[in-house]
Amino acid sequence: MIRGDGIGPELVDSALTVLDAVADFPIELVDVQAGAGAYRAEGSALSDAGLAVIREADATLKGPVGLPDVRQSDGTEAGLLGGILRNGLDLYANVRPITLLPGVRSALRVDDGIDYVIVRENTEGLYASRGKGVGNDHAMTDTLLVTRAGCERIAHFAFTLASRRSGAPADGVRRVTCVDKANVLRSMYFFRSVFLEVAEQYPDIEAECLYVDAAAQALVLAPEHFDVIVTENLFGDILSDLGGGTVGGIALCPSGNIGDSHAYFEPIHGSAPTIAGQDRANPLGQILATAMLLDHLGERAAGDRIRGAVRAALRGGSVRLNPDGTVASGTRSTTDAVLAALG
Ligand code: IPM
Ligand code: MN
Helix, strand or coil, rough: EEEECCCHHHHHHHHHHHHHCCCCCCCCCCCCCCCCHHHHHHCCCCHHHHHHHHHCCCCCEECCCCCCCEEEEEHHHHCCCCHHHHHCCCCCCCEEEEEECCCCCCCCCCCCCEEEEEEEECCEEHHHHCCCEECCCCCEECCCEEEHHHHHHHHHHHHHHHHHHHCCCCCCCCCCEEEEEECCCCCHHHHHHHHHHHHHHCCCEEEEEEHHHHHHHHHHHCHHHHCCEEEEEEHHHHHHHHHHHHCCCHHHHHHEEEEEEEEEEECCCCCCHHHCCCCCCHHHHHHHHHHHHHHHCCCCCHHHHHHHHHHHHHHHCCCEECCCCCCCHHHHHHHHHHHHHHH
8 A cells, every 4th residue: 555645644544444344354455655755755756666565466555645845847746656657557547437426416417316437548648748748948749649559458448347337327328438539639530440449349338439528518418428438548637537526526536547467546636735634634535446446356345335335424414525525524533434334
């Protein structure tokens, strides 16, 4: 586990209590220092030794990282650490479920619920240019990379997820929506073309394509239409925060960074250093990320128990959310409410 910066350690502590309550199998936990604190202390956001530990692990639970006063010229160390882990371990699928939980008020008027998953391509796209932009005082260029192999594997991942996931769109039609900008960028036309080639191998799942601007509107006006969305890295970054905003805020949103050999799980929000240590941070994103980690380890029943307990705690009113993403019920009491719902 990476406890991270700001509110990270208190969130990871909270998630570990919940993990301990559901795990009926032994777990060996290893702490790895990473993020802004590690960068300040050791001059590196993640040491080689730390990366080696993560490589050895079955999965990693990661708290948010980053501090405003620790920055590098080519981006924050939070961005840097993302690059080390996501590209270094080839974690090509960033899986971001967007689910409206019971007792949570959506900013939208929704009758049919919100329950879809954004699969964000995590190793290419515009982020391939992370820290590599070229230019001078007058102009800078960053390059968006789309490879056939990268598109194929993320498309296969999205269709496989659509065939297995339990949630469904309101009309009951299993579908994967490719979100791109094929009308303007040749790289995006390529992304769409490869997606449609792969789609032919999944005749039972509807394949559709949407331009990213239209998708942004549809996620607000008709979120119940969506099942699995597959998209380029930067589009996925932006749309997952938009989606989070429609289900009570990103404080409630977990994610998995998944490759063929390694994976780590984290909430999609940041380290909120201004509220660190005040018992105000919402631990539910981190707790739900732990449930995704358990699914990944093949412990689906334990993951389901956590999700069920979070829903019950929200439904029962013992967890109270503030509009700014913090918890009026406090980090520790919110965790206790989830533990109580676990029984
Ligand atoms: C995310 C975050 C990261 C990203 C930041 C911290 C570099 O916003 O995981 O969505 O942009 O990918
Ligand atoms: Mn983001």
